[in-house]
Amino acid sequence: MTVAVFFGCTFIAFGPAVALFVFTIARDPLRVIFLIAGAFFWLVSLLLSSLVWFITVQISNKNSATQQTGLLIFGVVLSVLLQEAFRYGYYRLLKKANEGLLALSQEDTMPISIRQLAYVSGLGFGFMSGAFSVVNILSDSLGPGTVGIHGDSQHYFISSAFMTLAIILLHMFWGVVFFESCERQRWWGLGAVVISHLVVSCVSFVNPHYQGSLIPTYIILSVMAAWAYLCAGGSLRNLKLCLTCKDKDFLLANHRPR
């Protein structure tokens, strides 16, 4: 039964993200490289925030429960802010790298647009964040037992998997919106991304009332999805044409000469 839980939760958490990777990123080596670099940036931000948290825990009073909870909230907020800071740092790095790439390449156009970079880096952040969220939980789900012997809710594994799915997709959408806001100098967009990230992270303190944390997260996910779609140049008309396969521009543009 528990191997089933392990595979089920893995596929729930990583399924859509891996599908996106396979269909849109895997063929282009440049995109893969930027995805992995994005993942690495997220990892460094996690390293810094965990260093700060570790030090503060060591110097704190370990017996006081309120202090520990306060420290946890502080840790979460700090981590969110650091992640967004590193996203901004990655944006600056990519801008500089793009200029360099243009100088090196033999064609006149940029090999990869900033919008594609936004999508790829967001997904990279998402993969690494999802891995760190859920891999420990998955390894515990492999044993013969499930959560609940001390009265905790049994839905721990599956709600963790759904939460991770939401986080991965959210990182991707945040990446798109963030880079677009930076390009257009729309600072309120940046602020919205940071605030929605903080809201999603802090709402997880409501657990184990999983409805309380998952529902707001998915609402924010759909809002961000729509916003990212609009940022990427989509509109309702495009959507209708795409779904009924009548968009000639799209078909022509994607018709590659052999």
Add this chain to the structure above:
Amino acid sequence: MLKGLMFLCVLCSSVEQKIYVVLNETVPCVRLLNATHQIGCQSSISGDTGVLHVLETESDLDWILSSGPHPPYMVIMETAFFNRSVMMRMKNSSRVAGVAVIISKTGLADNFSPHTTCPNQNTGVYSESYGSDLANCNGTVWNPLGNGLSYEDFSFPVFALKDENQTQVLRKCYEDHNQRVNGSAPQYPLCAMQLFSHMHAVTDTVTCMRRTDLQNRFSINPEVLCDPLSDFNVWTSTRPLNNSAKGHAADESVVIAATRLDGRSFFWEQAPAAEGTVSGIVTLLATIQALYPVTQEAPPPRNIFFSFFQGEAFDYIGSSKMVYDMEKNDFVIDMNNVHSMLEIGQVGLRSGQRLWMHSDPVSRQNKSVDTEVSEEEGKLSLFSHALSRSQPLPPSSFQRFLRARRIPGLVLADHNTSFTNRYYESMYDDAENLNVTYPPGLTPDEQLVYETDAAKSLAEVATLVARSLYLQAGGEEKNLNNITADPKIVAQLLYGFLVQKNNSWFRSLLPPEVTKKGVNSILSPGPPQFYIGLGPRVHGPAHSVTRFVQYILANLTGTVTNLTESQCQNPSELSTENKDVNQTIPQCIVTSLFNILI
């Protein structure tokens, strides 16, 4: 999900703590091999998991074996159900993943012996060629209450739950999640348990040794698949024997006084062995204490050789080794030096002050042996009764000596035909079984010196044995009144061996380097366990019981010398020197006391 582990899980993640509860105070049943068979219990390599069910009534047994919808089950067995019929039904069922037995005195039947009805029947002296009508307990069944569970081969793990608080945790988990409501089956999620006791050894010793050999030869990191049961015998004598001279000792005629040092039960390293072993050890030690001063003042013509054999529960490991060494001239004496033998069997539960002397009818068919034995009986006849000539010997070390040479000898016991011990070789053969109980309100030091009735009874037996040994060795009757066993020493020995080994007297006997060892010190709380154990490679120099007997003997038979501490540590030419520390001044004692690796 409850885990019964053989080792502690120290750094669990917090998610694991929400899933598993680790049980610490558990004792497994392990696999044992001999040349042809395997016995004991085994789990699969990643543990066996099953849904918990508490076995309290017959309907529970039906639920587990046939009607329950969530097999395999992990059975929490109440004490009353731990018997042969239930365990064999579990063994034959595929719906049982493992058993955890609650060890308690409530609900215990009035007898329980997991040993066989005829202990050591294939390695004693009676066989097709020697007393064939007495072999295989045809003459007398020694342990009729035995159910043979210790010698069955179970393919699932069996653990013993000794801690009442932990058992309560299990029961609560069962009641919260697994109980049937109005006859309908409980729904998932259910409380379950996982037991780990994987054994690498299989089939028999030959296979295991061959595989270990292959590992040692071809593997970079050889894994030991099985360990031999090994430990030390302890022996001493009233006149010093030169340990470096092996083979026949010139002009030595020796009377051997022997007893066993070990016991066993169904579970690993649990063997309180009160009536089965401690009664013999305490009696022989008290005999030595009574006899030693007189043998130094008025030495009898023959030497008296005291021997404590280890491993007798497992086909006479200790005594067969000594006989083997004697026959190969690899021991200080050989069979020609042995005049006669007196063995002390189970002597703790005398009813009406009677002891029985068992002798071997087959060797008594020889006239000279018969006369010798009758003489020996005569010396013991003050308290004891001789037995009919047709009854065989009970299981005893003397049988191994008889296999080599028909020497005259007797085995002293408190039982006539079958054992009076109703808990032979089980976990319930403890102080209560030997009627060693202390009135409430005594401090440990007061309990140490309190003389129970059992202590007085064993002191009487020891006095009898000492006097008859002295006579048997050719000593004069006028010295007999000086030979008395001290009931206070017997009381201290009984307290140390049955109730608490970490007491002030034992601490004063052991040298500081032995007592200082921390968590795994041999002076851990509680009574000592008499299981033979795995010997020097795994357990350190010697098992705790062997050590205690060695140092007690040193205290009773040694003489204080004036050597300093460093001089004491270096062995001298003639005899080993044992350092004895009393509470105020460390002393160095010279004894003629030896350990023989078996």
